[in-house]
Amino acid sequence: MHEVLKASQDIATIGLIRYQRETLFIEPEKITAWSQFKLMFVNGMSHIAAGIDHLLFLLCLILPAPLVSANKRWQSVAPVRQCVMSVAKIVTFFTLGHSLTLALTTLGYISFPAKPIEILVAASILVSALNAIRPIFSQSAMWIAFIFGLIHGQAFAIEMSHMGFDSQAIIVALVAFNLGIETVQLLIVICVVPVLAMLARTYFYNAIRITLSVLAMAAASYWIIERSV
Numbered sequence: 223m224h225e226v227l228k229a230s231q232d233i234a235t236i237g238l239i240r241y242q243r244e245t246l247f248i249e250p251e252k253i254t255a256w257s258q259f260k261l262m263f264v265n266g267m268s269h270i271a272a273g274i275d276h277l278l279f280l281l282c283l284i285l286p287a288p289l290v291s292a293n294k295r296w297q298s299v300a301p302v303r304q305c306v307m308s309v310a311k312i313v314t315f316f317t318l319g320h321s322l323t324l325a326l327t328t329l330g331y332i333s334f335p336a337k338p339i340e341i342l343v344a345a346s347i348l349v350s351a352l353n354a355i356r357p358i359f360s361q362s363a364m365w366i367a368f369i370f371g372l373i374h375g376q377a378f379a380i381e382m383s384h385m386g387f388d389s390q391a392i393i394v395a396l397v398a399f400n401l402g403i404e405t406v407q408l409l410i411v412i413c414v415v416p417v418l419a420m421l422a423r424t425y426f427y428n429a430i431r432i433t434l435s436v437l438a439m440a441a442a443s444y445w446i447i448e449r450s451v
Contacts, residue, residue, distance in 0.1 A: 258391045259398040266402020269381050275343055275445060276374060280407065282350035282438050283312050283367055284415060285431050288422035291357035296431070299422050308363070309415050313407070315364040319371020320378060321400055327379035328396050337449065339376045344445035346370040351438035354431060378403065 270276055288305045289296040300308070326332045350370070353359055359366045382399050421427045 255391055255394050258394050262385070262395040262398035263402040263405075265382075265385050266399040267406050268402075269378070269399075270403045270406045275347060275441075276377070277410065278438050278441060279343070279347045279350055279370065279374070280313075280316070280410065281414070282347060282354050282435065283316070283363070284309050284411070284418065285354040285434060286357065286360070287312065287415070288419045288427075291360040294357060296357060296428075302419060305419050305422075306415070309411060311364040312367045313411055315368040316371040316374075317404060317407070319368040319373075320375030320403075321371075323372045323375030324378045324382070324400055325396060327376055328382060328392065334376055336380045339373060339380065340449045341446055342373045343377050344442045344449060346373055347442035348439055348446070351435040351442060354435040354438075 286296050287308045288300055290298045290300045290304075292298065323332070327334075349358070350366075353363075353366075378399075382395075385399075421430060
């Protein structure tokens with residue numbers, strides 16, 4: 223006959239096994255800062271890669287980047303340098319926004335209910351898709367990206383709170399999770415922007431842009447309804 227006693231507070235466990243007169247002590251697993259970093263980095267990458275709503279929002283933000291607005295319409299094609307600078311500003315301000323609220327929420331300084339945040343994430347896609355069809359905030363896209371980034375950062379924090387990580391290494395976990403998100407985001411931008419820049423110089427880019435935007439609006443509308451129930 224044997225018995226197992228187990229206590230678990232964080233990730234590490236402590237076990238004690240007794241069999242007849244023999245006792246075996248199980249030492250707690252040593253969780254190093256590096257192993258914690260790797261775990262949360264991968265979790266961050268997995269979350270953003272699987273987060274269709276976040277990726278769709280990012281796509282809607284950069285869809286009009288190769289274009290120049292005039293008379294409340296997307297018309298001429300922007301020079302490559304201008305396109306790159308526009309995307310860089312948008313992505314940077316989006317990163318600043320979501321990094322700020324991710325940190326503040328994870329560290330316990332602010333907190334918002336999950337349901338309204340998820341609805342606002344879907345609403346941000348809807349607004350960005352509308353802007354990709356017809357310029358709404360072409361001159362202030364980076365600030366809109368920052369504001370929407372604040373909302374998405376809350377969603378990231380909610381997801382992170384469901385993951386098991388050592389509370390003693392919360393800063394390491396936070397930095398690693400955010401870097402994982404940024405890595406995937408950067409890879410997507412590097413792959414997608416050159417394609418958009420080339421397509422913008424073709425006669426069918428407007429059809430592609432509008433079609434993708436309408437599909438994004440449909441998905442966003444569905445998510446808003448679904449998350450409101």
